Amino acid sequence: MKFSAIRPIARVLSRELMITAFLLFGVSLVVFIILYLAPGDPFSLLIEGQLLSPEARAGVREALGVPQSWYAQYWAWFWGMLHGNFGTSIRTGLPVLSEVLRVGLNTLILTIGSMLVTLIIAVPIALYSSVRGINKISWPLTMGAYIISAIPVFWLGYIVIYFFMHTLGLFPLAFGYSGGGQKYRWLYPLLPIIVLGVGNGTISEVIRSLRTEMGRVLSEDYIRTARAKGAPIWKHSFKEGFLLPVSGIISAKIPFFLGGAVIVEQIFNWPGMGRMAWQAAQDRDYPIIMGIAILAAVFVRMGSLFQRLLYVAVNPRASKE
Numbered sequence: 001m002k003f004s005a006i007r008p009i010a011r012v013l014s015r016e017l018m019i020t021a022f023l024l025f026g027v028s029l030v031v032f033i034i035l036y037l038a039p040g041d042p043f044s045l046l047i048e049g050q051l052l053s054p055e056a057r058a059g060v061r062e063a064l065g066v067p068q069s070w071y072a073q074y075w076a077w078f079w080g081m082l083h084g085n086f087g088t089s090i091r092t093g094l095p096v097l098s099e100v101l102r103v104g105l106n107t108l109i110l111t112i113g114s115m116l117v118t119l120i121i122a123v124p125i126a127l128y129s130s131v132r133g134i135n136k137i138s139w140p141l142t143m144g145a146y147i148i149s150a151i152p153v154f155w156l157g158y159i160v161i162y163f164f165m166h167t168l169g170l171f172p173l174a175f176g177y178s179g180g181g182q183k184y185r186w187l188y189p190l191l192p193i194i195v196l197g198v199g200n201g202t203i204s205e206v207i208r209s210l211r212t213e214m215g216r217v218l219s220e221d222y223i224r225t226a227r228a229k230g231a232p233i234w235k236h237s238f239k240e241g242f243l244l245p246v247s248g249i250i251s252a253k254i255p256f257f258l259g260g261a262v263i264v265e266q267i268f269n270w271p272g273m274g275r276m277a278w279q280a281a282q283d284r285d286y287p288i289i290m291g292i293a294i295l296a297a298v299f300v301r302m303g304s305l306f307q308r309l310l311y312v313a314v315n316p317r318a319s320k321e
Contacts, residue, residue, distance in 0.1 A: 012312045031293045036070045087287035100291040107272035111257045117197025126210035146204045153199035157267035192268040200260045202253045217241030251307035
């Protein structure tokens, strides 16, 4: 690959990484201030039930190395984070970074899998509608996808559990109960992925955006010329009509996937970031909450960065915008 082809991507990558650094700093600062202003704190939980005077509490804080001011506490945490130390979980006593990365992988699997489910449903309907128009096949498929996309994810999750547990008798084993068979264990990771992929509300937006963009591209003069010459239309319309719209929608919807993952992880007892964040909020385990907030921000930013790099790879002149 020539340097002239790499230079636009390198220019955008350096700029976006700098923006990412400022974004993560802002996210960490805002989340830290919100947690600091929230009623109660982890220190109060540690000495709960102990009748200590204000002077004794201050002495215990000093002995534990907990700064008094919020900015001193934030700076201590931020300096440690820059060195790879996100603190220690108050509930488990384990390093935050290893705990968050462990559950972050499970959430990443759930999120990516649900994105694939969304695309498997939405893309064929959108492409068929853009090529064939509204007919007796595309219209019911589109309406059905819109109705499915409007189903709340928590309601869909409980319906799926009820169906597989009480009707088919296949799911109790996944929750640790007796019954069921070992051959159905693969349903445990598959069902949460399908529920989040169907109930995240993105299917209708992918269909609408992809159908509009593909229809616009197919009406362009260069596509008409290619069709007249007998050239493959898909090859000429793939980047502008399919790749860019789909990547743009998916990157914009990553926060919605992560938000839906919090609900799905609670319903299906999935060991991910959402479930850990819920437990950490109840325990006021603020180091875990800070670590999850940073990792979630990294997930969202990486999706946006990937979409931006993909757009520049297709259109190098966009690196100068």
